[in-house]
Amino acid sequence: MTIAEALRRGAAALRMAGIEDAELEAEVLLRHALGLSRAHFLVRLQDELHPDDERRFRDLLQRRRAHVPTAYLTGHREFYSLDLFVAPGVLIPRPETEHVVEEALRIGHELLARQERVTLVDVGTGCGAIALAVAQHLPALRVLAVDCSPAALAVADLNARRLRLAGRVTFLQGDLLAPVHEPVDIVAANLPYIPSHVIPTLQPEVRDHEPRQALDGGPDGLRVIDRLLGQVPSHLRGGHGTVILEIGFDQAKPLRALVAERLPGADLTFRRDLAGIERVAVIHV
Ligand SMILES: C[S@@+](CC[C@H](N)C(=O)[O-])C[C@H]1O[C@@H](n2cnc3c(N)ncnc32)[C@H](O)[C@@H]1O
Structure with a gap:
């Protein structure tokens, strides 16, 4: 799965859970999982997502769907x-x-x-x-x-x-x-x-x-x-x-x-x- 595809799926999962601004939230969490700045993230959208990063992202999405605030998940x-x-x-x-x-x-x-x-x-x-x-x-x-x-x-x-x-x-x-x-x-x-x-x-x-x-x-x-x-x-x-x-x-x-x-x-x-x-x-x- 590419980073772009993971982003789309993540946003859809958050939207289904009733999270507002699902696209933005998914991007913040995926960037956090990857440890990337926005600029680096955007140029790597077509790269394959490493399984470790995919696991980290899935865990963050699960906690966000349980309404844990994004700032507690990223720590910032x-x-x-x-x-x-x-x-x-x-x-x-x-x-x-x-x-x-x-x-x-x-x-x-x-x-x-x-x-x-x-x-x-x-x-x-x-x-x-x-x-x-x-x-x-x-x-x-x-x-x-x-x-x-x-x-x-x-x-x-x-x-x-x-x-x-x-x-x-x-x-x-x-x-x-x-x-x-x-x-x-x-x-x-x-x-x-x-x-x-x-x-x-x-x-x-x-x-x-x-x-x-x-x-x-x-x-x-x-x-x-x-x-x-x-x-x-x-x-x-x-x-x-x-x-x-x-x-x-x-x-x-x-x-x-x-x-x-x-x-x-x-x-x-x-x-x-x-x-x-x-x-x-x-x-x-
Ligand atoms: C609404 S938060 C504000 C935190 C921070 N000033 C901010 O704006 O992000 C209120 C803070 O007041 C603290 N607090 C509540 N009652 C207090 C008290 N009686 N004496 C000292 N701190 C108190 C809470 O622990 C909490 O950290």
Whole structure:
């Protein structure tokens, strides 16, 4: 069987299993099985597929048909131009979270123009996505990253070393801001924000394979964020700073009420994602 034929059959198998973008997914998995870049893959389409590669591809297709996310099968996800390692036990970073990085970099630049030391903490760092992207693009910033999950921190630490950013981010294990014992200027967080009752309705890739503690935000989705807002005032330098939060598509209004209660007098604005949804809250305290 040629590589092109294997690709056609793989795409058909994924389509039958109801996987969206079956052609693209089959290509990503076949390239992973062969260890080829896209350019090398395209010039080898008429080559015969080696039986070992065919076995590897078949195994990947079987797991993808069982709705294991492609990023867990390949071990990679691109985020803010960084090639991040991901594995089961850690959330796969999403494109909308790049808006959190953009806001953190914008505010980081503004603060660095005014003060010598600026510290950012990424709360719920997962595979390290926000912290590592910020550290890569703004080396003058001090970057801390917290997660309660040892599995997530192990992946984040591996990513830091692979990206040669190991000395640039300090990883801490614990609950929200509890392990942070120095004043911070920027709190950036993509914490769990999906209401518990919505989780059974999510697509199987998310519901059955991504860690529940990365998704479940309690009855209204805002329980973890609410606890973070309660901790913020005592951790900001001189009681002032900026909190940048990713939220769900319908959470702008309830978040406004929480901020009014937890951080009275704070200024809250929202940044929309590419779908026009108020996705990132920027709170100046
Ligand atoms: C939605 S994931 C986001 C991961 C990463 N920031 C990203 O955007 O890809 C939320 C992360 O918060 C962590 N988390 C949940 N509750 C936490 C808590 N109370 N304290 C610290 N981390 C928490 C989870 O382990 C998970 O890694």
